[in-house]
Amino acid sequence: MELLMMAALVLAIPLIMSCLVKLVNQWKKQSSCYILHYECFKPSDDRKFDTEIADKYIMRNKNLGIHELKFLLRSIVNCGIGEETYIPKKVILGGEESLSLLDGISELDEFFYDTLDKLFHQTGVSPSEIDILVVNVSMFSTEPSLAARIINRYKMREDIKVFNLSGMGCSASLISIDIVQNVFKSYKKAFAVVVASESIGPNWYSGNDKSMMLVNCLFRCGGCSILLTNNPTLRHRAMFRLKGLVRTHLGASDEAHECAVQKEDEQGLRGFHLSRNLPRAATRALSENLRELAPKILPLKELLRYIIVSWLIRQPSPPLPDSSKSTGGGGNNRTGPTVRFKTGVDHFCLHTGGKAVINSVGKSLELTEYDLEPARMTLHRFGNTSASSPWYVLGYMEAKRRLKKGDKVLMITFGAGFKCSSCLWEVMRDLKDDNVWRDCIDRYPPKDLVNPFMEKFSWVMDENPENFSRD
Known part of the structure; x- marks a missing residue:
């Protein structure tokens, strides 16, 4: 057995040395990248998608037949969300089919300015000090860009490096950080802001294709803004590296x-x-x-x-x-x-x-x-x-x-x-900053994760469509 272990070690040494050389070279090339602070968006309570709102929304969608309705309700019941997630106001009010360009912009402006105002206030960093701005909203694009709206609102510098991403999906915030990390290699002691969200209202689906109905069951309003730096003198203030x-x-x-x-x-x-x-x-x-x-x-x-x-x-x-x-x-x-x-x-x-x-x-x-x-x-x-x-x-x-x-x-x-x-x-550093969970963290995890949608729509488990009525 000892001979086998020695032989395996000898065989492994070249691979290990190769990995070490590669890692050392990457470490030398890689700039420091620290997160100083991040802010997540919490919409107002009147945008919560509870069982009552869900019932009203589902019943008013005339494109759904009995089988589509049961499929949608089963998906909501089984998807793992509670009653406190958020959707756009216009969807709650029944205007999802008439959402305008302005509605989409207003939805994102609310998130942008809430999180960025808090970010700058919490860190003491001025918008004029930002060297790099990366904005990602996958399914909504405007001209001028969403990034340009932020620059205009906060009167950022003319030489700011700007990236406006679309179509990158749920992986976009880490893609944005990768961009920042690479730009940091060319700029010393720089500040960067990454802004990540999604446009929910203009992309709310009101049809009956089952492969497209699932998105309404899972995707909800939210977003975050992140302040990063490669300034080593600020590492004592950083949350993450x-x-x-x-x-x-x-x-x-x-x-x-x-x-x-x-x-x-x-x-x-x-x-x-x-x-x-x-x-x-x-x-x-x-x-x-x-x-x-x-x-x-x-x-x-x-x-x-x-x-x-x-x-x-x-x-x-x-x-x-x-x-x-x-x-x-x-x-x-x-x-x-x-x-x-x-x-x-x-x-x-x-x-x-x-x-x-x-x-x-x-x-x-x-x-x-x-x-x-x-x-x-x-x-x-x-x-x-x-x-x-x-x-x-x-x-x-x-x-x-x-x-x-x-x-x-x-x-x-x-x-x-x-x-x-x-x-x-x-x-x-030990982290205990106040954040978006401040008002509800004491309730989590609950002893019994009750599914209110299951209680409300338990009848969907009935396989007989004749037992269903919109009334």
């Missing part, structure tokens, strides 16, 4: 490209189509992404263990991580080793794409209910707020006083295309 970021894009695959697409249905109604191939695309994207991320964030001891165990069981070294345990299915028949991400990560900040997404990623990474709690509770309280979702999850961890100096937080997001982006943050 970026340790590594990886982006994976499967757009070359037709199946992956077409699994999440904005389109019009047969009636000409615009919506967002989610195909049955999405879980498989997510599986592959996550596996490819973490394979690249693992050597950058895991301790050498864990990488060495993985290599040795792989050799001892006489099989080719499998990819990092074990793709057979990734999201969305596939067989779990292989007996090869798995990468233990918890050896290098203290907290997991998962995108709230839905209950099934959270469960699948948790199973893939062998996470506990404690690890999954922040994502589950964020989905229940705020729903899927697209690119801003992981920051609400991070806010939950902070509000629960989980984040201590030196902790490592792995953030994982998915997006149409199909994309997976992930990064590792190091907590720079």
Whole structure:
């Protein structure tokens, strides 16, 4: 046995040395990137999508037949959200089919100015000090750009570096941070602001295509603004430091490209189509992404263990991580080793794409209910707020006083295309700042996560359509 261990070690040394050289070179090239502060948006209470509002909305949609209604209600019941998520006022009032360009702009302006005002106030940084601005709203674009509206409102400098992203999906906030990190390489002691949200009102689907109805069950109003810097003299004020970021894009695959697409249905109604191939695309994207991320964030001891165990069981070294345990299915028949991400990560900040997404990623990474709690509770309280979702999850961890100096937080997001982006943050100080969870954190996690939609719409479990009436 000792001879086998020695032989495995000898075989592993070249790979280990190669990884170390690569990591050292990347570290030398990479600029420091710190988060000084972030703010998540909390809409007013009159925009909450409770069971009463849901009932009124569903019953007034005349495009839905009995079977479509039952499908929609089942989806709401099973999606994992509660009664306190937020939707646009005009949808609540019944005007979703007549939303104008101005309605869309007003929806985003409310979020922009609320979070940015708080961000500048909390940090003492002036808008005139911002060197880089990145704005991402995937499904709404204007001329001038949304970024230009922010620059005009806050009278930012003429030489500010501006990026206005669209179509990047739920993974957009980490893509924005990757852009900032790269621009930081050319500018010393700079400030950057990342603004992430989604346009819900103009993209609310009012048709009866089941593949497009699901989006209304999950996506809700929200957004965040993040202040970053590469100034090392401000590290004592920082909340987080970026340790590594990886982006994976499967757009070359037709199946992956077409699994999440904005389109019009047969009636000409615009919506967002989610195909049955999405879980498989997510599986592959996550596996490819973490394979690249693992050597950058895991301790050498864990990488060495993985290599040795792989050799001892006489099989080719499998990819990092074990793709057979990734999201969305596939067989779990292989007996090869798995990468233990918890050896290098203290907290997991998962995108709230839905209950099934959270469960699948948790199973893939062998996470506990404690690890999954922040994502589950964020989905229940705020729903899927697209690119801003992981920051609400991070806010939950902070509000629960989980984040201590030196902790490592792995953030994982998915997006149409199909994309997976992930990064590792190091907590720079014990975090206990007040945030968007301040008014409700004491209620989470509840002892019994009651599903009010199940109670309201329990009749949808009745398979007999004749028992249903709109009255």
